[in-house]
Amino acid sequence: MNLEQFRRDYLQGGLRRNDLPNDPFALFAGWQQQAIQSGLLDPTAMVVASVDAAGQPSQRIVLLKNVDEQGFVFYTNYASRKAQEIAANAKVALLFPWHVMERQVRVSGEATKVDAAESAHYFAVRPRESQLAAWASPQSTTIESRQVLLDKLAEVRGQFGDAEVPLPPLWGGYRVIPHEIEFWQGGGNRLHDRFCYRRQPDGNWLIVRLAP
């Protein structure tokens, strides 16, 4: 398999300093909206990178469920590998791989748990089967077989019957509060445009252009 031939030029557009809003969340919202409209599969999918105690990074895809001036929210299991890593080191990075639009957004920041009320609010709108799965799956642990998971699912299904499925104690959201957000737009002949917003001590954002 020859992978060397796979390349293309990025010609969809450019980014100019004068077109950038002062607020990176405003730019992000526009790009997220365009990603949704582009027909991209899983347009809210993002990669979350965390680091373990030995400095070993690991990454996984999660779905962005909320974004506001505070940060980027995703939901997961609070005993998962990512959660254990975040508990010891809250520094994380996010990546939105919107390459059909010749774009990527990178975020560096710190993850904090969202409060239980916010998690419960989101949990309540999930499909019932997803709610039950959250109770049944000890995410990231070793299991003997798929049957173990199905048995556990049957158990929690029986436990809750027709009742509302409550928020599991080990399930909830993280909000990633960014100190840096980089917007990358592909350019012709590898002369891409990159702008990085860096949060300043006064809360304002400094915008710098980075070489591609």
Ligand SMILES: Cc1cc2nc3c(=O)[nH]c(=O)nc-3n(C[C@H](O)[C@H](O)[C@H](O)COP(=O)(O)O)c2cc1C
């Ligand atoms: C498209 C896609 C969306 C996903 N969304 C989530 C999510 O929102 N939350 C989550 O915990 N895992 C999600 N996963 C699974 C994670 O990638 C990962 O397998 C899981 O969270 C366990 O990661 P960990 O062992 O590093 O904690 C998703 C996977 C894919 C491919």
